[in-house]
Amino acid sequence: MNFHPRLAFEPLSTQNDYQAKALRQLLEYARDRSPFYQKLFSEHKINIDNIKSVRDLEFLPTTSKMDMQEHNWDFLCVPDHEIKEYTATSGTLGKPVTIALTENDLQRLAYNEHQSFLCADGKPTDVYQLMLTLDRQFMAGMAYYSGLRQMGAALVRTGPGLPSMQWDTINRLQSNSIVAVPSFMLKLIEHAQENQIDLKHTPVHKAVCIGESIRAADFELNTLGQRIYDQWPIKFYNTYASTEMQTAFTECTHGMGGHEQPDLVIMEIVDDHGKAMPPVSYGEVTITTLGIEGMPLIRYRTGDIACYYDSPCACGRMSRRLSPVLGRKQQxxxxxxxxxxxxxxxxxxxxxxxxxxxxxxxxxxxxxxxxxxxxxxxxxxxxxxxxxxxxxxxxxxxxxxxxxxxxxxxxxxxxxxxxxxxxxxxxxxx
CATH class of the missing domain: 3.30.300.30 (ANL, C-terminal domain)
Structure with a gap:
């Protein structure tokens, strides 16, 4: 699949046309290669020739994390020798799911994060300190690393924990950007205050926040985000992603929702019956991946409750924006x-x-x-x-x-x- 990095800046009608074509390619691919979707289409008597637009997605059944847990390898569309990396979900809500990636999937993953960091005002001259797990089959750490390398920024792989080491590295290497879990940033603040580090005059001026939301439904900082900002007034960028979708929704400088990458994913918000909901209506985030070879997903329910906005963003992107997540349906x-x-x-x-x-x-x-x-x-x-x-x-x-x-x-x-x-x-x- 050829990526289209400027698609997010095109009108929604152009994005929809692109996605409709990519969707038809995906459905044919899944019909020919995916044991899971072959069986699902057969059981529901789905004729993929009838799916001609993104709106027609709602005529297809949804899938869930449970489907992947019970039928993990039925989602695989390539022979074993084409798999170049195995990653896995954390298993927070049940047994972990293994995600197999081809070489093209790894390139897509790097492109996804490259575009995400650009959205979050990333520049090749930045020095990013990665305060997260980069091993143990964790896809996100590998994705951030690959995306930042593609963008041309400098990288510092400190991993999670040890605030004293993090601050020493920040000051020694002049890291101006961090990728971190917000609650860990509170630990960094606590250490700084105990050791007379002036938080208003550190090299760090922005943070890409992962794993936890720092915004409320109205896009204002939530309590966690405000608590961090009051003591460490740097620029924050909220993100939303999952291992299964291999794609991220990342805020731009205006902080008004995570931008959909329309050449990589089709996002829907659906009700309990799988019916697509209009903008600014809360439901379950459901995604269809584009351009994935190993384990593509069609109408995959993430379990997260949110809404979307389709008005143009002040950054110039016309792509839809995902709101902060209200919570997990299962929780x-x-x-x-x-x-x-x-x-x-x-x-x-x-x-x-x-x-x-x-x-x-x-x-x-x-x-x-x-x-x-x-x-x-x-x-x-x-x-x-x-x-x-x-x-x-x-x-x-x-x-x-x-x-x-x-x-x-x-x-x-x-x-x-x-x-x-x-x-x-x-x-x-x-």
Missing amino acids: MIKYKGTTIYPPAIFDILNEIPFVQEYVIEVFTNDLGTDELKLHLHTLLPVDDAERKLKPILQGKLRVSPLLHFHSSAEMLQMQFPTGSRKQVKFVDNR
Whole structure:
């Protein structure tokens, strides 16, 4: 597939025409090569010749993470000898899924991140410090590395953790940009304050934020983002991606949603029945990948709840923009008559200064309904912390979850269990 880096700047009608042609190529490819989609098309009596435009996508069935977990290798469209790299999902919501990439898929992945970093005001003269996992089959680390190399920027692979080492490297190599999980940036701030590092006069002037959202639904900084910015006023760029889609939605300088890369992915927001929803209507993010050889996806439900905007952006791009994610559909909590998504609780806890660390747990109680427990670490005496917390939580959540307090070491073990690639902040034991 030939990439079209300027397509995002073309009118939506031009983007739709391009995607319609790419979609027809994908459907023919899946029909001829994908055991999973061959079976799915047959079971649903799908005649792909009837799919002539992007709007016709809603006549196709959707697929899900469960399909990939149960039929992982049925998604593979190439012989084994064409696979050049194996990556895997983190397994946060069930067993990991292996994603196999061909040489062309690896080039597509690098192009995807090259375009993403350009969207986030990246320049060849930048020095990017990658504060993330670059091994253990983690696709994102490899993608960022490849994209930045393609852009021509300098790279510093520090990996996650060790704030003292990160600051030493920033100052020694004058890294002006970082790629990091926002909650880790709080650790960097804490270390800086303890060691008289002036956060307003460091080499770093921008951060590409991964893994966690730093924006609320209205595009303003959420509590986590505001807490970082108040102490470290640099430029932030929110991102959204997944291993399965092998594509990223990245903010431009205006911070009004992650831009769709129309030559790489078709994004839909769908309701519970798989029907495509109009702009500014919340539903499940569903993607169809373009240009992937190894494991292409058609109408794949990501499980994330968001909406999209189709108005032109001030940056000049005409592509649709994905809103900050409201939460994961699978993680929705029904607690004492109230519907809650974990990010809403994250936002509240991030705002409470005496809460040092936390993990949210949901489980099924003796009545068969959802029970919510907050695991917390605080420097306050437990009685004082509980007395202060309960009215805050009651006022903002309208319910009172169970509270359980832990030492710093216990909290660290909960957040970074053995074998985990990511910090755990939500545990679903239902």
